[in-house]
Amino acid sequence: MVRILSNGKRRYDPVDKDRLIDAALEPGASIAGLALAHGINANQLQNWIRLRQRRQGSEKASAVVASVAASAFVEVVEATAVICPPEPPSLPSQQKLARIRLTALLPNGVRLELEGADMQALSAMIPALGAL
Numbered sequence: 151m152v153r154i155l156s157n158g159k160r161r162y163d164p165v166d167k168d169r170l171i172d173a174a175l176e177p178g179a180s181i182a183g184l185a186l187a188h189g190i191n192a193n194q195l196q197n198w199i200r201l202r203q204r205r206q207g208s209e210k211a212s213a214v215v216a217s218v219a220a221s222a223f224v225e226v227v228e229a230t231a232v233i234c235p236p237e238p239p240s241l242p243s244q245q246k247l248a249r250i251r252l253t254a255l256l257p258n259g260v261r262l263e264l265e266g267a268d269m270q271a272l273s274a275m276i277p278a279l280g281a282l
Contacts, residue, residue: 152189162190170184170190170195170198171195171198171202174195174199181195181199250264250267250272251263251264251265251266251267252264252265252267252272252275254279256279262279
């Protein structure tokens with residue numbers, strides 16, 4: 151149902167508009183044919199489709215952020231020891247610790263790589279990843 155305002159703008163019934171968008175998103179549907187059959191400009195129908203897809207995309211992104219916040223664990227893809235060149239002899243033997251490479255895949259798809267870290271940096275990084 152279309153309501154035409156005094157300034158010439160058209161207002162469409164939201165339920166009918168949603169049905170038309172659903173029909174246009176069906177496989178094999180012709181947007182131009184549907185628009186023509188319902189007396190709507192094809193560009194207007196295309197804009198409605200784009201707006202819905204953006205809205206659904208932002209809702210999905212919000213859901214991902216919420217699930218990341220709810221998750222206390224981050225998937226660690228790989229943690230391996232890295233062979234480092236010998237340290238200068240002037241350093242005390244306690245500081246000559248093995249260096250580590252940490253690779254983590256965050257729930258939002260970001261891949262984090264930490265290379266050449268010592269155990270102190272690694273022990274600080276793991277709780278920080280868990281807080282994401």
